[in-house]
Amino acid sequence: MTAKFLILITVLLSASVLQADNVLVIQSYSPDYEWTKQIQQGITEEIRKSCPETHIYSEYIDAKRVSSEKYFSEFFEMLNTKYQYVSDIDLIITCDNAAYALLKKNDETFYPATGLIACGINWNQTNLLENWNRPVRVFTEHPMVIETVEVVQELFPKRKLAFLCEDNTISGRVSIELFEKHRAEFPKDLEIKYFTNGTLKQISEKLKKNRDEYAILLMNYQRDDEGIYYQTEKVVEIISRLNIPAFVLNYTYMGGAIIGGYPTEPFQEGAIAGKFAGRVLNGKAALAGQSVVDSPHNKLHINLDNLQKFGKDCDAIKHRDPVVSKKPLTAESLINIIGWYSLVTLFLVVIIAILVINFTKRRKAEKKLHSANRYLDTLVRNVPGAIIRCDKEFKCIDYNEYAAELLGFGKKEKLNGKHFCEVTAAINLTDAFDSIKKAIDSGKEFREIFQFPGSSRYYDIRVTQLSSEESSETEILCFIYDISREVKMRLEIEEKKQELERSNSDLEQFAYIASHDLQEPVRMVTCYLDLLESELDSSSQEIWKYIKYAKDGSERINSLIKDLLSYSRAGSNEYEFKAWNLTEIVEESRNSLNPRIDELEAKVDIEELPMIRCDRTQMYRLFTNLLSNALKYHKKDVSPVVIISSEMKDTYWQINVADNGLGISEEYRDKIFEIFKRLNSRSEYEGTGIGLAICKKIVQKHGGSIWVESNSEGGSTFCFTVPII
Numbered sequence: 001m002t003a004k005f006l007i008l009i010t011v012l013l014s015a016s017v018l019q020a021d022n023v024l025v026i027q028s029y030s031p032d033y034e035w036t037k038q039i040q041q042g043i044t045e046e047i048r049k050s051c052p053e054t055h056i057y058s059e060y061i062d063a064k065r066v067s068s069e070k071y072f073s074e075f076f077e078m079l080n081t082k083y084q085y086v087s088d089i090d091l092i093i094t095c096d097n098a099a100y101a102l103l104k105k106n107d108e109t110f111y112p113a114t115g116l117i118a119c120g121i122n123w124n125q126t127n128l129l130e131n132w133n134r135p136v137r138v139f140t141e142h143p144m145v146i147e148t149v150e151v152v153q154e155l156f157p158k159r160k161l162a163f164l165c166e167d168n169t170i171s172g173r174v175s176i177e178l179f180e181k182h183r184a185e186f187p188k189d190l191e192i193k194y195f196t197n198g199t200l201k202q203i204s205e206k207l208k209k210n211r212d213e214y215a216i217l218l219m220n221y222q223r224d225d226e227g228i229y230y231q232t233e234k235v236v237e238i239i240s241r242l243n244i245p246a247f248v249l250n251y252t253y254m255g256g257a258i259i260g261g262y263p264t265e266p267f268q269e270g271a272i273a274g275k276f277a278g279r280v281l282n283g284k285a286a287l288a289g290q291s292v293v294d295s296p297h298n299k300l301h302i303n304l305d306n307l308q309k310f311g312k313d314c315d316a317i318k319h320r321d322p323v324v325s326k327k328p329l330t331a332e333s334l335i336n337i338i339g340w341y342s343l344v345t346l347f348l349v350v351i352i353a354i355l356v357i358n359f360t361k362r363r364k365a366e367k368k369l370h371s372a373n374r375y376l377d378t379l380v381r382n383v384p385g386a387i388i389r390c391d392k393e394f395k396c397i398d399y400n401e402y403a404a405e406l407l408g409f410g411k412k413e414k415l416n417g418k419h420f421c422e423v424t425a426a427i428n429l430t431d432a433f434d435s436i437k438k439a440i441d442s443g444k445e446f447r448e449i450f451q452f453p454g455s456s457r458y459y460d461i462r463v464t465q466l467s468s469e470e471s472s473e474t475e476i477l478c479f480i481y482d483i484s485r486e487v488k489m490r491l492e493i494e495e496k497k498q499e500l501e502r503s504n505s506d507l508e509q510f511a512y513i514a515s516h517d518l519q520e521p522v523r524m525v526t527c528y529l530d531l532l533e534s535e536l537d538s539s540s541q542e543i544w545k546y547i548k549y550a551k552d553g554s555e556r557i558n559s560l561i562k563d564l565l566s567y568s569r570a571g572s573n574e575y576e577f578k579a580w581n582l583t584e585i586v587e588e589s590r591n592s593l594n595p596r597i598d599e600l601e602a603k604v605d606i607e608e609l610p611m612i613r614c615d616r617t618q619m620y621r622l623f624t625n626l627l628s629n630a631l632k633y634h635k636k637d638v639s640p641v642v643i644i645s646s647e648m649k650d651t652y653w654q655i656n657v658a659d660n661g662l663g664i665s666e667e668y669r670d671k672i673f674e675i676f677k678r679l680n681s682r683s684e685y686e687g688t689g690i691g692l693a694i695c696k697k698i699v700q701k702h703g704g705s706i707w708v709e710s711n712s713e714g715g716s717t718f719c720f721t722v723p724i725i
Helices: 002-017 034-050 069-083 096-105 145-155 170-185 200-209 232-241 251-255 266-281 304-309 315-320 331-382 401-407 433-441 484-535 541-570 582-592 594-600 616-632 691-701
Strands: 022-027 055-060 091-095 115-122 136-141 160-164 192-195 214-218 246-250 259-264 290-293 301-303 323-325 386-391 396-399 446-451 458-467 474-482 578-581 603-606 611-614 641-648 652-659 706-710 716-723
Touching: 022 034, 022 096, 034 055, 034 091, 034 115, 034 251, 034 266, 069 096, 091 096, 091 266, 096 115, 115 266, 136 266, 145 170, 145 214, 145 246, 145 259, 145 315, 192 200, 200 232, 214 232, 232 251, 246 251, 251 259, 301 304, 386 401, 396 401, 401 474, 433 446, 433 458, 458 484, 578 582, 578 616, 582 594, 582 603, 582 611, 582 616, 594 616, 611 616, 611 716, 616 641, 616 652, 616 691, 616 716, 691 706, 691 716
Parallel strands: 022 055, 022 091, 091 115, 115 136, 136 290, 160 192, 160 214, 214 246, 246 259, 301 323, 603 641
Antiparallel strands: 259 301, 386 396, 386 474, 446 458, 458 474, 578 611, 641 652, 652 716, 706 716
């Protein structure tokens, strides 16, 4: 409602401001339809010549696409609403039958006193003049069917006439009626076949099969039997592709390469109506009663280029005074031709540019290929290995300088044509040849390392098949590398590794046996010191002091022996790996240290830890050592706080044990994991200096690494990694 109201106000204001005459033009078709554009242009130009100040309103029904009664009723309702407050419409012009019929139906309700000029009315629709309540002047549209058929006969006397017109619109039905009316006047020897049913595609297929037999008479084609709507340009394109001479009775179809008979020009139709309208507005002509102007205003048009395409000229029809043109008759068609020339020019420029670019690329590619060949040649000459090329029969084609040196040939000696076994006789590959040939025949690469009898030399032999998509020839490439030095170094490294593993095993075994055997004499010394202490009286203070020193030393030796045993066990292979919940292991370790935690009023927080694959006993020992250290090396007058957390990395878990203790200087962070390494005096903090070395051994056995970092609380964070399950 708001939109309608705004339209009414706009029209009302426009009408009240303008003091000049007002003309309402009602078009039957869409403003995008070429026929409509031409009629509108003819009307406007002629009215402006005599009445330049006239205001022209334009409305469009679009009856080509929609022609239902409901649609026409809705359109008129919109029209009536839009113009009900505009009282000074001086003249109404309708174009074509649909607009004329709509106004006739609503003659008594829509500006009944205003005169009407109707143009483009089909020749047989003049009966619509009956019972008008207003003055009406009708200018008819009268296609000259007989004259057009005569032109067809004069130019193509031996061809049948293919009548092409769809019968699903008003224009189509009227065209068929017109054709039938004049059919009796056609030449008697003219064969006519109707193509009025089916889709345009189906009709085209039928005509294509007999293209040399027919000439087409195209009247109107907008919608086919399946209701598919065709733009005029599409119809012209389809008909032109058939390569059959086509004559038209409708100027709209002249936009393409089609021969024109007597086309009805829409611009001329509009111009006639516009010229008469200007005379009426100026008072030079009267508009009264109802009358019909039925004089033809058609003109023969010939597209000479298209006519010559069929081997014809205008000599046969010069007496008809045709308008001959080598260009299409519309401005749009002229633009199309210019566009085609521009397109062809652009196409040639693009082709030349592509050729130049391809030539430049080819030159660059040739230079690059030449450079690559030089590089490859240099590489082959200087590679530290023998390269031998053979054909598919294993006969030598070429070899590099290193091959000559390795195989004992002169650089200029001709080996071409010699068999592979003969060329490699110096290193005796004859025994291996069967295996090489079997691998190549099966499409695989052969590779072996040989040590030949009676020689200390080792050779890496690789033989592969080389084929190319560009060539059907197959080549065999053989690479021979003297790897004696590398093999010797590898054997020496392996030997040293085995010696080192034996040494480490012996040391671990020695540590275990030594510490185990030392426990008994230390225990005996401690027992005798206890007996000696019980026999002394309290007056022997000096002796008591010496006995106490001896017992302290004995206890330190016993602790050292136990830690050595733990260290040797941490490096052993007696680990039993299973999946364990790490949170449970850490809680068990914390519970074992509860007396010390309570004594120091410490806080130990355990966040959620992952499930890992580990040896439970060794993992328990690892966390016990780390927690003990965190509790031991705390700041004075500050309660210890320990936080145990985890974070997932790419392929492993990182476990963090953070404290607020003394911290560790950066220079000592690697050394603290060495055995017997202490950063504080024994009088300050007890211990043997083996605990962190044991932690490192346990982590390494679990496939991880351990290190220490500083944290924001001023203490240390011990971090270690274990693989994700």
